[in-house]
Amino acid sequence: MSQSDDRQRDLIASLDFHVEAGLDLFLDEAPHDRFSEAEAPEPVPAAPVRLAPARDGPAPQRPPLRGADMVLADLPERGAAPPPPARTFGQSASAKPGEAAGDARARAREVQTLEELEALLAGFDGCPLKFTAKNLVFADGNPAAKLMFIGEAPGADEDRVGKPFMGRSGKLLDRMMAAIGLDRTAAYVTNIVPWRPPGNRNPTPQEVAICRPFIERQIELADPDLIVCLGSPATQTITGTKDGILKARGRFYPYRVGMREIRALATLHPAYLLRQPLQKRLAWRDFRTLRAALDGKA
Ligand code: URA
Numbered sequence: 001m002s003q004s005d006d007r008q009r010d011l012i013a014s015l016d017f018h019v020e021a022g023l024d025l026f027l028d029e030a031p032h033d034r035f036s037e038a039e040a041p042e043p044v045p046a047a048p049v050r051l052a053p054a055r056d057g058p059a060p061q062r063p064p065l066r067g068a069d070m071v072l073a074d075l076p077e078r079g080a081a082p083p084p085p086a087r088t089f090g091q092s093a094s095a096k097p098g099e100a101a102g103d104a105r106a107r108a109r110e111v112q113t114l115e116e117l118e119a120l121l122a123g124f125d126g127c128p129l130k131f132t133a134k135n136l137v138f139a140d141g142n143p144a145a146k147l148m149f150i151g152e153a154p155g156a157d158e159d160r161v162g163k164p165f166m167g168r169s170g171k172l173l174d175r176m177m178a179a180i181g182l183d184r185t186a187a188y189v190t191n192i193v194p195w196r197p198p199g200n201r202n203p204t205p206q207e208v209a210i211c212r213p214f215i216e217r218q219i220e221l222a223d224p225d226l227i228v229c230l231g232s233p234a235t236q237t238i239t240g241t242k243d244g245i246l247k248a249r250g251r252f253y254p255y256r257v258g259m260r261e262i263r264a265l266a267t268l269h270p271a272y273l274l275r276q277p278l279q280k281r282l283a284w285r286d287f288r289t290l291r292a293a294l295d296g297k298a
Pocket of ligand 1: 154167271
């Protein structure tokens with residue numbers, strides 16, 4: 001292998017690393033120490049060069065952004081930092097998270113089937129996560145099942161395949177289901193957020209709020225008898241509890257769909273169980289509760 005082949009391979013590996021870490025936009029050739037620079041901001045190049053989607057096909061279209069909007073719209077948010085007011089959400093340059101959530105709610109009401117909802121999501125540009133994800137991750141399993149599992153957000157494996165719970169967490173979820181005699185033909189599986197947050201960070205409260213009307217409509221259309229919320233974000237979003245998952249788990253919460261009340265059981269997320277295997281005993285208790293509920297005994 002020549003030196004230039006080596007260099008090219010290193011460059012590609014470095015690009016892959018940065019894209020995987022959530023950095024999806026090329027801003028400049030040289031790094032800048034913004035903290036030691038004078039007050040006056042440097043002009044920002046007019047048109048961003050997108051890194052992430054280029055690997056798998058054409059980048060989604062959206063109007064060019066300028067200056068601070070461009071930087072804030074394209075760099076991933078981290079942790080709990082409040083969103084800057086100038087941030088642009090999705091294609092509509094004026095859309096704020098609240099407006100995007102309102103738009104999502106109005107559109108979600110219009111669809112009558114799960115297929116229509118999936119198509120709506122595929123064309124919805126109001127959530128910034130869409131622009132860094134490779135694929136929409138809508139659902140897996142049996143939409144006619146009476147049991148629905150709801151996780152948090154897709155990871156790298158799910159983003160690649162376009163289906164929820166495909167990676168290590170998914171394998172563990174499958175084993176947990178098998179332990180009570182279930183597989184994915186007996187359950188419908190989805191997440192509260194259908195696009196992978198860059199670098200596997202948690203979805204922000206704004207992103208969850210924008211996607212919430214869609215998961216609510218998905219529940220309405222799938223019409224399960226029982227929901228299992230996997231982990232704290234799914235539990236808090238679906239049940240409205242503020243309790244942490246170790247307190248909330250093992251309990252049934254009422255979930256209203258029109259006149260109907262569905263029961264939602266909170267349990268630990270498989271990803272947490274992979275990190276804390278001793279806690280599997282708690283999840284096992286919850287899954288036995290789930291089995292009893294399916295058998296009409298709880
Ligand atoms: N974790 C989730 O919450 N959902 C997935 O689909 C995969 C991992």
